[in-house]
Amino acid sequence: MHEVTPLSANWYHLSRYDFDLRLADGSWQRQTREAYDRGNGATILLYNRARRSVVLTRQFRLPAFLNGITSGQMIEAPAGLLDDDSPGDAIRREVAEETGYRIGDVEPVFDIFMSPGSVTERLHFFMAEYNPSDRPTNGGGADGENENIEVLEIGFERALAMVASGEIRDAKTILLLYHVRLRGIL
Ligand SMILES: Nc1nc2c(ncn2[C@@H]2O[C@H](COP(=O)(O)OP(=O)(O)O[C@H]3O[C@H](CO)[C@@H](O)[C@H](O)[C@@H]3O)[C@@H](O)[C@H]2O)c(=O)[nH]1
Ligand SMILES: [Mg+2]
Known part of the structure; x- marks a missing residue:
């Protein structure tokens, strides 16, 4: 160097x-x-086998707005930067802040580069089953961060159809949905 x-x-x-x-x-x-360099991050797919559903978020993303998404709204798996936490602790924190759900054990999937030509970030992927009744808050994002996050509970087949139609265009989210299908979990 x-x-x-x-x-x-x-x-x-x-x-x-x-x-x-x-x-x-x-x-x-x-x-x-x-x-x-924006540090490393973590993301998770929350799924429920009995309901055959997943929990996703919708929020305004400036880069998407700047590049052809008129509303700027992106549907994504919950995710956040690690800050000083371990990936497992960070994803539990983000799930609570963004979706309001309290989750138990999380299963690691892989940690991968999303844009290795320009961004240093390694993103840690997880899956966990959520219980619809274990939701102490409504989520929406951390206080004071102006995140304005909307929480969506969507049928798994509908989520896959939204990938095909272009309503879901976020790479981490698509990887997680396909992974759950590949593993035969839903
Ligand atoms: N003021 C200000 N705030 C910012 C800026 N950039 C980010 N923020 C704020 O910093 C917080 C970051 O929220 P997180 O939930 O920790 O991260 P994220 O943006 O959801 O990122 C996740 O998704 C990314 C895209 O898929 C991933 O790249 C990343 O690893 C992570 O998983 C948000 O409140 C966001 O508004 C900035 O330039 N200025
Ligand atoms: Mg986030």
């Missing part, structure tokens, strides 16, 4: 990296790339 140049350190960190990459033939190539 030759040089790291901070380009923006406002909410998260965007930096330019000047570095040498060793190629397959053993030679070195100088490269310049920008990378956006």
